[in-house]
Every structure is written in structure tokens, then in C-alpha cells.
Amino acid sequence: MSSLNLDDFTDLIERPDGGVRRDAEARRERQVVPPGALGRLDELGEWLAAAQGAVPVRPVERPRVVLFAGDHGIAELGVSARPAGSARELVRAVLEGGSAVSVLARRLGVPVRVVDMALDCEPEALPAEVGGHRVRRGSGRIDVADALSIEEAEAAFRAGVAVADEEADAGTDLVVLGDISVGGTTPAAVLVAALCGTDASVVTGRGGRAIDDLAWMRKCAAIRDALRRARPVLGDQLQLLATVGGADLAAMTGFLLQCAVRKTPVILDGVVAAACALVGQRIAFRAPDWWLAGHASGEPAQAKALDRMAIEPLVDQGVKVGEGLGGLLALPLVQAAASLAAELPEVAEVKPEEAEKDEDEAFVEGAGERE
Structure with a gap:
């Protein structure tokens, strides 16, 4: 327990x-x-x-992008356009400055922090500062097994709390929160469907790389199967994250809640951040007052989650890449609002x-x- x-x-x-x-x-x-x-x-x-x-209002002078990273076992079913277990390549691109979010972050002068929670690679494959909070290698296949043990879910949640404290203590005055994952939109959709009481087809999107119809059908079936496993544990949010979430999602939920405790404003990026925010709202109903939605990603589960929390996205440019890019696009709007006010x-x-x-x-x- x-x-x-x-x-x-x-x-x-x-x-x-x-x-x-x-x-x-x-x-x-x-x-x-x-x-x-x-x-x-x-x-x-x-x-x-x-x-x-x-x-x-004071200007936003020390923003930071924080990205929680992990691989998801459900990707083995072909629900993502990327091969299962390949999220480390995305992480490496961010760290080396070759990703879209890296380019925009450089342009805006915003540092990017990556936190490995469950990448499917050896820890030494990435810099030590990335892997200091890792809980496990990959998350379980949620259609047939739990993503995490309850102990791993708690460890991941506490890691997210610790990262939020680290950022607040370092003087970060606003966070853009995103994820780097392969298969992550599937558990996100499961969480949203479970918490909103909707069917799998209502929340199944096509992901950042627009999967084809066959992959969409596989994804919808995986979400439906995972939903059956999620419904019996809806009353216990940590158990829900352990059953159909993942280490990165559990960490993001803890991060969001502790940012609200520390009074650190957060801009949510895409569907994964929105799903974690919805879990956070179930835990503490006042917490969403500290969060903004950076953009509309086009994922139906994100729209459903934001509607449930009464949060309206700031921009809609059709950005689907994830990794914090859409959330970062909204940062200049927030900074402009502060300057004008x-x-x-x-x-x-x-x-x-x-x-x-x-x-x-x-x-x-x-x-x-x-x-």
C-alpha cells in the first residue's frame, strides 16, 4: 500500500x-x-x-521548459508512428539542440530541462542530470498489465514533487510543462476517458505523427481494453496512474500539484500534460487555477480534458509535435500580457x-x- x-x-x-x-x-x-x-x-x-x-504584475523573467520523458509498453502494439522504445532519440535531439522545441527555446532564451522517468535505455546512455529521478525502464503494456507497481507510481509522483520544488527554489517563475514519449498519448487518452466517463473512440487521436487508419483502430482497441482496467480504480488516483498511466505521467501529476502548492504558474503543452492536469484536479480541485493551456493540439482527449477543467487554449496553430513546443509558443503572449499590465x-x-x-x-x- x-x-x-x-x-x-x-x-x-x-x-x-x-x-x-x-x-x-x-x-x-x-x-x-x-x-x-x-x-x-x-x-x-x-x-x-x-x-x-x-x-x-512582475515580468516573467525566469521561465523554463520542463519535459518528463518515458517509453510506454503499449507502443508495442503499433499505436504510435514511432517504433516502441525510441523516445531516447527524441530526448537526444532535444539535448543536442536539434528539436523544434530546442530551436524555439533558443530563440526565446528559455532553458529546457529533461527528466528521464522511464526511458527504455540504459541510464548511462544519457547525461547524469537527465536520469537522476528515473523510476524504471519503460512502463507496462496497459491493455493487459499495470503500467507501474504502486510503489513505482509513488516514487514517480514524489519525483515530480521534488522537481517542482527544485524549480521553485531555483527561482523559476513560470514553467512550460510537456513530455517526450513514445506511446504516451494512449495512456493520456485512457485517463481522460476514464475520468470523463466517455468511450474510447471519443478520445482516440492520431498522435504527433498522424497514424494511419489501421493504427488508429489498434490504438482505439488498446484504449478500450485499458479503460476496462481503469474503471475499477477510479476512486484512487495514485492507483489509477499505476494501472493505466506511466512513470512520466505520475511524475507530471505530482509536479503540477506541487507547482500549485509553491504558487508557480504552469503552461500545459499537449494531451499528456492535460491528462495529468485532469488527474490533478481530481486530487485537489483548486489546483487548475494555477495552470494555463498553451495551445490546442488537435488531440480529442486534450480538448475533452481542458473542457472539463474550463481551461481555454491560448493559441491554435495546428502544432502536433509535442515536446513542449505548443506550450512554449504561448509564453510570449503571457509575457506580453505582463508587460502591458x-x-x-x-x-x-x-x-x-x-x-x-x-x-x-x-x-x-x-x-x-x-x-
Whole structure:
């Protein structure tokens, strides 16, 4: 049995400061650009002020991309366009700067951190700082077996909590959360379907590399079979992650919850992050107030999860690559909202004596016109 008490997060997580948000809204009403004229940027600036507990809002100066990595046994069934066990190649591309997220992160000046939770390779195949939290090699085939033991699920969850603490202690002021996985969208879809009470076909997407119809059918069948295994453990979120999740998903769930405890805002990337957020909402209902959805990935399970949490994606550019790229695309919007909220000048208040002078001048001019 697990010694981890998830109920503690309900007590530890507070909502972003409502009083500060009202102060931010009041300040926004005094600024030279009319309220509402900046659209959703107004809402983002006020949300960030509440998360920071500061008016005017502080700029986002130390963001970081955090990517949890793992291989999933379900990929053996051909549910992914990539071969099973090949996530280490994706990790290596990120570390060497050749991936899409690496390119954009360089352009934006944002560091990228990769955390190996369950890659199907020898630990020494990657740098030591990547593998310090690894729980196991690969996750189990969830259509017929558990992804993890309950002890492994707890270890992965605690690793995610530890990474969140490390980032908060290092001064990270906003996180873009994503995953690097092969087969990861399948357990994500299972979690969403289980928690939303929907059928497998409703949540089965085609992944980052757009699988063909036959692979989609295999994926849908795998999700259906895993759903049968998930439903009996819906009341125990850690057991759910052990049964049909994976080490990377368990770690991301712990990470998200601890970021909310530490009051660190998070931009969610794709369907895997959204599924973990949905599990996190079941554990602590206030936690989603600390999260934004970076983009719409086109995965039906992501749309279902975000709708359930009432979180609207910031951008929709049809990006399906994963690995934090879509979430990182939204970061400049958040930074722009912070700058506008903090730096737009307020309308100067007119002094009473100036107002009287203006009224006298208007009266004299009016009298002159009548003459």
C-alpha cells in the first residue's frame, strides 16, 4: 500500500489571490488603453498578478521548459508512428539542440530541462542530470498489465514533487510543462476517458505523427481494453496512474500539484500534460487555477480534458509535435500580457482647480459665441 496521502494537497493548495486580482482589475480600468481593448491579454495579466500576489504584475523573467520523458509498453502494439522504445532519440535531439522545441527555446532564451522517468535505455546512455529521478525502464503494456507497481507510481509522483520544488527554489517563475514519449498519448487518452466517463473512440487521436487508419483502430482497441482496467480504480488516483498511466505521467501529476502548492504558474503543452492536469484536479480541485493551456493540439482527449477543467487554449496553430513546443509558443503572449499590465500608463487625474479653470474658460467661450 502507498504511504502517500494525496488528500494533503487539497489543504496545501490555495487559489491565486482574489484580492490582488481585483486590485489588478482596478488598475487596468485606470490605464490609457480602455479595459477590454486588449482582449484576453487583460485576463492573462490579471491572472498572473493574482498568481504572483503583486500589483503591478512582475515580468516573467525566469521561465523554463520542463519535459518528463518515458517509453510506454503499449507502443508495442503499433499505436504510435514511432517504433516502441525510441523516445531516447527524441530526448537526444532535444539535448543536442536539434528539436523544434530546442530551436524555439533558443530563440526565446528559455532553458529546457529533461527528466528521464522511464526511458527504455540504459541510464548511462544519457547525461547524469537527465536520469537522476528515473523510476524504471519503460512502463507496462496497459491493455493487459499495470503500467507501474504502486510503489513505482509513488516514487514517480514524489519525483515530480521534488522537481517542482527544485524549480521553485531555483527561482523559476513560470514553467512550460510537456513530455517526450513514445506511446504516451494512449495512456493520456485512457485517463481522460476514464475520468470523463466517455468511450474510447471519443478520445482516440492520431498522435504527433498522424497514424494511419489501421493504427488508429489498434490504438482505439488498446484504449478500450485499458479503460476496462481503469474503471475499477477510479476512486484512487495514485492507483489509477499505476494501472493505466506511466512513470512520466505520475511524475507530471505530482509536479503540477506541487507547482500549485509553491504558487508557480504552469503552461500545459499537449494531451499528456492535460491528462495529468485532469488527474490533478481530481486530487485537489483548486489546483487548475494555477495552470494555463498553451495551445490546442488537435488531440480529442486534450480538448475533452481542458473542457472539463474550463481551461481555454491560448493559441491554435495546428502544432502536433509535442515536446513542449505548443506550450512554449504561448509564453510570449503571457509575457506580453505582463508587460502591458505593468507598463501601460494610467490616465492622469485632473486636479480640482484645473477642472474649475476649464469650466470657466468653457463658459466664457460659450458666452462669446452667443454674442
